[in-house]
Amino acid sequence: KIGSPEQLRESLTIPKVEIRLAQVSDALVNSLRKLIPNTIEVSDNNLIIDVTDHDKENPTLIAAITSNGGQVQEVTQLVPTLEDVYLQIVKETK
DSSP: OOHHHHHHHHHHHHOEEEEEEEOHHHHHHHHHHHOOSSSSEEEEEEEEOOOOOOHHHHHHHHHHHTTTTTTEEEEEEOOOOOOHHHHHHHHHOO
């Protein structure tokens, strides 16, 4: 038994949070990479950060961003699509 789509999403993908900032600078991203162990991707003025526990990590991430001069405009929990999960399964079986 594989499980429900929701169980698949939770077991096979890394949860992420997307934080939209007024502006993302290289200096800010470099500072954050030194402060937090999470993987950080940059897309325009968005930081996409791997998290394991949103409730515990989001406040820490936001505090690190604001203490380094970042202006947080929006925080969104990213939920992978079933297509994302399928692509992850295909990638892992190669």
